[in-house]
Amino acid sequence: MAFLEAKDVVKQYAGHLALDHVSVSVPENTIFGLLGPNGAGKTTLIRIINQITGPDSGSILINNKPLKSSDIARIGYLPEERGLYKKMKVGEQALYLAQLKDLSRRDALKKLKYWFEKFEIQAWWDKKVEELSKGMQQKVQFIVTILHNPQLLIFDEPFSGFDPINASLLKDEILNLKKEGATIIFSTHNMSSVEALCDHITLINNGKAILNGAVHDIRYQYRENLIKLEYSGDTDKLKETINNSYEIIESGPSNGFSSLLVKMDEGNNMNQLLKLVMNDCEIHSCKEVLPGMDDVFIKVVNENK
Numbered sequence: 001m002a003f004l005e006a007k008d009v010v011k012q013y014a015g016h017l018a019l020d021h022v023s024v025s026v027p028e029n030t031i032f033g034l035l036g037p038n039g040a041g042k043t044t045l046i047r048i049i050n051q052i053t054g055p056d057s058g059s060i061l062i063n064n065k066p067l068k069s070s071d072i073a074r075i076g077y078l079p080e081e082r083g084l085y086k087k088m089k090v091g092e093q094a095l096y097l098a099q100l101k102d103l104s105r106r107d108a109l110k111k112l113k114y115w116f117e118k119f120e121i122q123a124w125w126d127k128k129v130e131e132l133s134k135g136m137q138q139k140v141q142f143i144v145t146i147l148h149n150p151q152l153l154i155f156d157e158p159f160s161g162f163d164p165i166n167a168s169l170l171k172d173e174i175l176n177l178k179k180e181g182a183t184i185i186f187s188t189h190n191m192s193s194v195e196a197l198c199d200h201i202t203l204i205n206n207g208k209a210i211l212n213g214a215v216h217d218i219r220y221q222y223r224e225n226l227i228k229l230e231y232s233g234d235t236d237k238l239k240e241t242i243n244n245s246y247e248i249i250e251s252g253p254s255n256g257f258s259s260l261l262v263k264m265d266e267g268n269n270m271n272q273l274l275k276l277v278m279n280d281c282e283i284h285s286c287k288e289v290l291p292g293m294d295d296v297f298i299k300v301v302n303e304n305k
C-alpha cells in the first residue's frame with residue numbers, strides 16, 4: 001500500500017514550470033529515491049510534501065487521505081540547506097530542536113544521549129556549532145531529524161559532505177530506520193547509494209516524472225545482454241570460440257580467475273554461451289551484468305532531452 005502519494009502536482013515559479021503534473025507513489029516501509037539532474041524539481045516536490053510551499057494544483061496524500069498540517073509532526077525532514085544556529089552549543093541546540101518536535105526535555109535528553117554515544121560524538125555536546133565541520137554539523141542534524149521517531153523520513157542529499165566512513169554509517173542507520181518500520185524518501189545524485197538502499201525510485205527531469213519503478217526491475221528493463229564468465233583455461237582459444245558468435249567487451253582477471261564480459265545478441269541467453277564454452281575451459285561462475293543506476297540515469301535523461 002502507498003504510504004505517501006503525490007498526485008498530478010503542478011508548481012510554477014515566475015515563468016518556470018518546476019513540476020509539470022508529477023505523480024509519485026511511495027510504498028509503506030520502503031526506501032524511495034527521488035532522482036533527477038540539477039534543477040529537475042526534486043527539492044520543490046519535497047518542499048511541497050513538507051508544506052513549506054503549496055502546489056498550484058494536485059494533491060499530497062498520506063495513507064490515502066489528503067495531507068494535513070497536523071501530519072507534519074509525523075515527518076522528519078533533513079533539508080538540503082542545512083541550518084543550525086552557529087553561536088549556540090551543540091547539545092543545547094539539539095535539545096531545543098528536539099523539544100520543538102514535542103519531545104519532553106527528559107525524553108529528548110535520553111534519546112540524544114543514546115545517539116551521541118552511538119555516533120561517538122559525546123565530546124561535541126558543549127562545543128559551539130561554529131566549531132564543527134560541515135560533516136560534523138550534518139551528523140547532529142541527522143540525529144535531530146530522526147529523534148522523534150517519525151513515520152516518514154525525508155532526506156535531501158543526505159550523503160553530501162560525508163566522508164566514506166560516515167556515509168557508510170549513515171547508510172546503515174537508514175537501513176535500520178526502515179527495519180524499524182519507517183518509510184524513507186531521499187533525493188540524491190549518488191547512484192551507488194540508490195543501488196545499495198532504494199527499493200523504488202522516480203526520476204524527474206525538467207519537472208516531469210520520466211521513470212518510475214522498483215530499482216531491480218528498472219535495471220533489468222535496461223539490461224544489455226552482458227554476461228560475465230569467470231573461468232580457468234586457455235584464454236586465446238576461448239576468445240576464438242566466442243568471437244565466432246558473440247562480441248567480447250572486456251577481458252581480465254576477476255576474483256583470482258580469468259574473466260570475459262560477453263555481449264549476447266538479442267534473443268540469446270546464458271545457456272547458449274555456456275554450451276559454447278564448456279569444453280574449452282573450467283567455468284567458475286557465469287552471471288548476467290545489469291547496468292548500474294548511473295548508466296540508466298544518463299540514458300533515460302538523454303532520451304528525454
Ligand SMILES: Nc1ncnc2c1ncn2[C@@H]1O[C@H](COP(=O)(O)OP(=O)(O)OP(=O)(O)O)[C@@H](O)[C@H]1O
Nearest residue numbers: 013014016018036037038039040041042043044045
Ligand atoms: N523559490 C524559487 N523561485 C524561483 N524558482 C525556483 C525556486 N525554487 C526552485 N526554483 C526553480 O525550480 C526548478 C527546480 O528546482 P529544484 O530546487 O526543485 O531542483 P532540484 O531537482 O532539487 O535540483 P538540485 O539537484 O540541483 O538540488 C529550478 O529551475 C529552480 O531554478
